[in-house]
Amino acid sequence: MTSATLNSLGFAKPPSETRVVVAMSGGVDSSVVAAQLKEEGYDVVGVTLQLYDHGAALAKKGACCAGIDIHDARRVAEEMGFPHYVLDYENIFKDAVIDEFADSYLGGATPVPCIRCNERVKFKDLLETARDLEADCMATGHYIQRKTGDFGPELHSAADTNRDQSYFLFSTTPEQLEYLRFPLGHLPSKDATRELASKYGLAVADKPDSQDICFVPNGDYASVIEKLRPGAAEPGEIVHADGRVLGTHNGVIHYTIGQRRGLGIGGLTEPLYVVKLDVDAKQVIVGPKEMLATRTIPVREINWLGDEAMTSRPEWEISVRVRSTRPPRPAILRPISDTEAEVELLTAEEGVSPGQACVFYANEGSRIFGGGWIWRG
Known part of the structure; x- marks a missing residue:
């Protein structure tokens, strides 16, 4: 391979001399990335993060990096013949993601912990681990594209707009983008990914996609917050924007901006929505949709x-x-x-x-x- 010839990951050397760490969640996307790069001849190292308690994780279906997912990632590595490591990031994940999630929710915000996980765990600590393993780059199964522009690597939406994950990756820095690779971003659909999984004979080819936030079972944020911050959910008033008290609630954490259903206030002539959460006053403020x-x-x-x-x-x-x-x-x-x-x-x-x-x-x-x-x- 001449110096002017780049391999598929953008390096001027044979794939066999190019080490790539693949962040493996145990799902079909990252498994296909690892299998594809291995088949192309790259020096692949799979890494899976244990983000929270193994026992609790095993009991939750559809979670990322749960116990069963660690097992699935290891199985793919064994099938394809590359090394695989499981790293205990439980404390890092709690400090960098879960605690802020709880505090933000208690502060009346609607946080997006998946972004913080990418920013503070996967693309920070895991990326440093990849460098420690002397990898030339780190690849993930995210649906987003990295393109080379006149001033260096650029971040682009995935070819499949229905799978695009750019919203969750906006905080990727230029320095991280230099090191990261996203081999699935150009694919036309998730079906194409599953076809590749079948081609490589992966056991996860038909595995369902993960749902909800990994540490929030069934999307029930409030129960998780109550467990993380006992006693934090204090009752208060549901107040109309014009000042009328319409009812009571069991904690601001049970409500989000724009919510209409489940307000527990009947007998109204107009539909009302949550327009503001006043944590200090313990008030859920509601009003008409135009607000x-x-x-x-x-x-x-x-x-x-x-x-x-x-x-x-x-x-x-x-x-x-x-x-x-x-x-x-x-x-x-x-x-x-x-x-x-x-x-x-x-x-x-x-x-x-x-x-x-x-x-x-x-x-x-x-x-x-x-x-x-x-x-x-």
Whole structure:
């Protein structure tokens, strides 16, 4: 292989001389990445993180990095013939992800712990472990694309918009992007991934996708918070935006911005939604749907991935996503500092919530310019 010839991971040497650590969750996506790279002749090392108690994890179906998933990852490594390690990251995960999740929820926010896990665990501590193993790069099963631009690696949405995970990866830094690889980002569909799994004869080919947040069984956030912070859920009043007390609640943590169902207040002539959570006053404030509409969003802790500094312009015409389930919408980004900005949506969005991410996209094409955290409604 000549110096001008790059292998599929972008290195000017044979795959056999290129070591790649694959972050293996035990699911079909990361298993296919590991199997594919092994088949291409790379020096593959599989690593799986134990993120929380093995016993509890085994009992929960559909969780990432649970006991059964560790077993599945190890089995794939044995089938394909590459080394596999399980690292105990339980304390790191609790300190970096779970504790903040609990505190943010108690503070009236709606956190996205999957982003913090990528930012503070997988792309930080695990990435350093990959470097310690003298790997040339680290590969994951995320559906996102890394492309080489005029100024270095760029982050782009996945080819399959239905599988795109860019919302959860906006905080990937330029330095991390240099080291990371995402071999599935160009695939047209999840079916294509499962076809590859069948081609490699992987036992996980038909394994269901993980659901919900890995440490939150059945999406029941409140029960997890109560377990993590006993006694933190204090009762209070459900108050209309006009000041009328409509009822009582058993804890602000049971509610989210935009919620309509399960408010426990009947006999009303108009549908009401949660429009604000006042943690200090222990109040859940409700109002008509139009009160949810937001056009101006303060964003902080911004990770910027543009070619020029964010502050080099007074404003940027971009598109933004304020929820993982919504498509990007046109907006104006006005920088305040290197890490803070105000985002003006050209069309108001409902249910914009503190604790969620605001991710920046190019108006044309698939490039991601980073993003930040919504910090007040």
